[in-house]
Amino acid sequence: MSIRSAAKRQAALPLFAHSESVAPVRVNVGEDFRTALRCFTFSGAPTAEVEEGGLHYFVNEFWTSRQRQAHSIQEISYRACFKPQLPEFFIARRTDTGGRVYDPFSGRGTTAVQAALMGRKPIANDVNPLSAILVRPRLDPPPRAAIEARLAGLDLSRGRFTDEQNGLLAFYHPDTLRQICALRDYLLERAASRRMDGADEWIRMVAINRLTGHSAGFFSVYTLPPNQAVSIGSQQKINAARNQTPPLRDIAAIIRRKTRTLLTDGLPLPHPSALLMTGPADATPELGDGEVDLLVTSPPFLDVVDYEGDNWLRCWFAGIDVNAVRIDRHKGVPGWEAFVRRSFTEFARVMRPGGFVAFEVGEVRGGKVLLERHVAEAIQGLPFSVLGVMVNAQAFTKTANCWGVTNNKGGTNSNRIVMAERTGSVS
Numbered sequence: 001m002s003i004r005s006a007a008k009r010q011a012a013l014p015l016f017a018h019s020e021s022v023a024p025v026r027v028n029v030g031e032d033f034r035t036a037l038r039c040f041t042f043s044g045a046p047t048a049e050v051e052e053g054g055l056h057y058f059v060n061e062f063w064t065s066r067q068r069q070a071h072s073i074q075e076i077s078y079r080a081c082f083k084p085q086l087p088e089f090f091i092a093r094r095t096d097t098g099g100r101v102y103d104p105f106s107g108r109g110t111t112a113v114q115a116a117l118m119g120r121k122p123i124a125n126d127v128n129p130l131s132a133i134l135v136r137p138r139l140d141p142p143p144r145a146a147i148e149a150r151l152a153g154l155d156l157s158r159g160r161f162t163d164e165q166n167g168l169l170a171f172y173h174p175d176t177l178r179q180i181c182a183l184r185d186y187l188l189e190r191a192a193s194r195r196m197d198g199a200d201e202w203i204r205m206v207a208i209n210r211l212t213g214h215s216a217g218f219f220s221v222y223t224l225p226p227n228q229a230v231s232i233g234s235q236q237k238i239n240a241a242r243n244q245t246p247p248l249r250d251i252a253a254i255i256r257r258k259t260r261t262l263l264t265d266g267l268p269l270p271h272p273s274a275l276l277m278t279g280p281a282d283a284t285p286e287l288g289d290g291e292v293d294l295l296v297t298s299p300p301f302l303d304v305v306d307y308e309g310d311n312w313l314r315c316w317f318a319g320i321d322v323n324a325v326r327i328d329r330h331k332g333v334p335g336w337e338a339f340v341r342r343s344f345t346e347f348a349r350v351m352r353p354g355g356f357v358a359f360e361v362g363e364v365r366g367g368k369v370l371l372e373r374h375v376a377e378a379i380q381g382l383p384f385s386v387l388g389v390m391v392n393a394q395a396f397t398k399t400a401n402c403w404g405v406t407n408n409k410g411g412t413n414s415n416r417i418v419m420a421e422r423t424g425s426v427s
Contacts, residue, residue, distance in 0.1 A: 033356075033419070034058070034387060036093070053373045056388040063089055063392065071117055072265040073138050076209045077227035078108030079310045082360055086392075086415065087111040087296040091118050094294045094356045098272055102292040102350070104281035104299075104343065109135030111296045112274065116140075121272035123292065125284055128325045130208075130311055132276040133318055137205045139274050141267055142198035147259055150199040151252045156182040170235040171212060171220040171313075173248040180219060180251060180317070183207060188319045206255045206262070208314045217254060221246035228310035282342040290352040298360040299343070301371060302336050333374055340378040348383050348422065355422040357384065362416055375418045383424040390417040 037058045038047050048059040063085035070084035091101055091114060102123040103111035109131060112122035116139045124135055159182025161168065168177055187204050190196040196204075210218050213226035221244055223235055230238070239245065277286050281299075315322040347357065361371035372389045379386070392415035 033093075037388075037390065053370065055373060055376060055386070057391055058388055059391045059393050061393055062390060071114075073117070073141070073262050073268070074110060074113055075262060076108055076134065076138075076205075077213075077225075078134070079225075079228045081108050081110055081227075082298050082415070084110050084114050086358070086360060086417070087114040088118070090294060090296050090356065090358045091115060091120060095120055099293045100272075100291060102287075102295045103297045104284070104295070104347070105297045106131045106135060106276075107298075109138065112276075113138050113268070116268035116271045116274065119269040119271050122274040122276075123287065124274070125277040125279065125281060127278070127280055128311070128315075129278050129320055130314055130318055130325075132278055133201070134205055134208065136274070136276055137198065137202040138262070139268060139271075140198070141263060142202055144259060144263060146199045147202055148256065150203060151255060154183065154186060154252065156252060158182060159185070167232040168313075169246070170232045170239060171223065171229075171246060173221075173246040176219055176246065176249045176251065179249075180207075180211075183251065184317050184319075191319070202259070203255060204318070206258050207251065208317055210251070210254050210258055211313050211317060216247075216249070217257065219249050219251050219254060229313035231309075282339075282346045284346060284350060287350040289349055292347075292351045292355055294356050294358075295347060295351060296358045296360075299340065301362060302331065302333070302369070333369060336371075337374050337378040340375055341382070344379045344382050344384065351422040353422055353425050357418070357420040357422070358390075359418040359420065360415065361418065370416070372416045372418045379420065383422060384420040385423050387419040387421060390419060391415065392417070 034056075037060075038049070040047055040060060040062065045060060050057040050059060063083070070088075074084045087101070087103075087110060091099075095101060095118075097119045098121060100121045100123060101111060101115035102125075103109075104125045106112060106124035106126040109122075109124055112124040112135050115122040122135075122139055124131065126132070156179040159178035159180070161174075161177050161181045165177070165181065168180075172180065183203075187196070187200060187207075190200050207219075212218055212220040212223050212229050214222055214224050218226065221235075221239065222242060223230060223238055275286060277284055309322075312322050315325070351357070359375055361375060376386050
């Protein structure tokens with residue numbers, strides 16, 4: 001049986017509620033974890049096993065395919081991010097309370113936030129400073145009363161936008177853009193004068209998340225997708241095709257509503273202080289040797305996603321020079337493999353012996369490139385033992401299908417997770 005046929009068979013089975021018949025207890029390293037995968041059932045089906053390309057694959061529905069089944073504080077949009085259930089699966093099984101959980105390509109911070117929700121120490125790194133801006137406020141949210149008071153004390157009616165910012169009128173009503181510029185100026189000044197506090201950081205995070213989208217819950221006129229900003233020219237074409245003009249929005253009211261939604265399920269558990277870093281994954285001097293218990297991440301997939309371009313508007317609002325953010329993008333596999341090897345060389349330093357890696361990759365180039373096999377090639381000779389590849393086979397919901405995503409194909413929607421154990425001792 002091929003991986004694809006196994007995934008198709010598993011995804012065709014009926015979906016059940018978000019509960020497991022096998023409790024998410026910790027398991028030991030190596031063969032014990034593989035045994036646990038063989039015995040696992042979420043939707044009533046046993047795990048299928050396939051040998052392909054020199055790797056052992058475990059195929060099943062390992063967590064729910066339903067939308068918005070995670071904690072509410074995870075519900076911020078970001079391009080090419082995995083579901084919180086992915087890190088939750090490994091955190092529950094490979095760490096104890098207080099365990100140190102690391103994501104070197106943090107993005108919106110799914111792993112770090114999930115670690116905090118489960119009482120673990122969040123460690124996160126990303127080359128884009130935007131990541132820490134999106135992550136930090138959700139690890140230890142300020143009191144809602146403080147957020148409300150700060151918003152009430154802001155006068156956003158006197159904002160001004162420059163001639164250079166006129167192009168943003170493709171997204172925003174002029175009065176909405178004035179509010180956005182007033183809030184941006186306030187936040188940039190607070191950051192520059194080192195007076196930014198938890199309420200300011202929360203408001204900035206929510207505002208960044210609400211800049212563009214497809215409903216009245218966003219600052220902009222209708223645009224898609226909500227997790228990235230199209231170019232000004234593309235938005236002008238959308239407006240013409242839909243015969244639409246940007247409506248006036250009350251951005252403070254939108255921030256209040258989104259705040260209530262994010263905090264619906266309560267706050268993270270008490271957890272060790274987080275470590276948030278900004279820089280390349282292959283150079284993290286802030287992390288000590290052997291400091292990490294579990295690494296859960298998803299790296300850039302060759303040049304499939306234009307992270308800089310997708311986040312241009314968010315970076316503008318946060319005062320980040322998007323041209324200075326050098327995210328690794330590789331047109332060819334050899335360059336990508338070298339990038340993965342450099343990263344794993346650093347992972348070998350920061351992970352404790354017996355530490356576990358869940359490295360989520362996917363199919364690219366229409367299925368012609370299976371990145372998990374190149375990960376295995378890249379880390380040969382390093383102190384890691386590849387335990388296999390998990391394939392999360394599930395029938396995707398309308399959110400994925402509206403983009404033409406075929407089940408279990410294409411990027412993060414294929415959820416192929418290379419599992420590796422840190423072997424030996426820390427040198």
